[in-house]
Amino acid sequence: MEFNFTIAIIVITSAISLYAMNSREVLSRFMMNPYMVTQRGQYYRLLTSGLIHKDFTHLIFNMFSLFFFGPNLESIFGMIFGSLGPVYFIALYVLGIIVSDLPTVLKHKSNPGYNSLGASGAVSSVIFACILFDPLSNLYLYFAIPIKGFIFAAIYLIYSYMSAKNSRDGINHDAHLYGALFGILFCIVLYPDSIRIFIEQISHWKMI
Numbered sequence: 001m002e003f004n005f006t007i008a009i010i011v012i013t014s015a016i017s018l019y020a021m022n023s024r025e026v027l028s029r030f031m032m033n034p035y036m037v038t039q040r041g042q043y044y045r046l047l048t049s050g051l052i053h054k055d056f057t058h059l060i061f062n063m064f065s066l067f068f069f070g071p072n073l074e075s076i077f078g079m080i081f082g083s084l085g086p087v088y089f090i091a092l093y094v095l096g097i098i099v100s101d102l103p104t105v106l107k108h109k110s111n112p113g114y115n116s117l118g119a120s121g122a123v124s125s126v127i128f129a130c131i132l133f134d135p136l137s138n139l140y141l142y143f144a145i146p147i148k149g150f151i152f153a154a155i156y157l158i159y160s161y162m163s164a165k166n167s168r169d170g171i172n173h174d175a176h177l178y179g180a181l182f183g184i185l186f187c188i189v190l191y192p193d194s195i196r197i198f199i200e201q202i203s204h205w206k207m208i
Helices: 005-021 024-030 034-040 045-051 056-107 120-133 149-166 173-190 193-203
Strands: 138-141 145-148
Touching: 005 024, 005 045, 005 056, 024 045, 034 045, 034 056, 045 056, 056 120, 056 173, 120 149, 120 173, 120 193, 138 149, 145 149, 149 173, 173 193
Parallel strands: none
Antiparallel strands: 138 145
């Protein structure tokens, strides 16, 4: 039986998240605080912030999304990169956590009261990497409304960009936006032919 890295990530993230939810000290020490990163050199927060979640609902939503997209991307990477597929998958996920938080660090580096947490940036990287390779697959809004992947991607990017500029809902939309963009860029750099695959697929799509 082939090892499933997505499940491993889900198990590790869930275990650490549940532990942190019951320990204010761990939660405070692990979450993303740009001020502590830039002023105190606590760079580890760039990674640990993606291993914890605010509450059970936050955790379930991210891990549920990863469960549906992760195995698909593992399979795609395996077909393209062979034995290096798992290495690139883990690299995408881990770097997705870090890279998606960098704009937040720059934006809030002088604000000691700003905190964020969650694996949303990395999960967005995985989802958008899948969409790049399979843009015509159906995604389901609210688990009921089917929408093509590339259309969802466009809506998601626009919404995240606008929300990052104007929202006051306490959600780190920057992480969503830059995580998604990183997922696309990562695949293009490693496999430039992915652009051709994407364009060819959507060029044959017809609304009716």
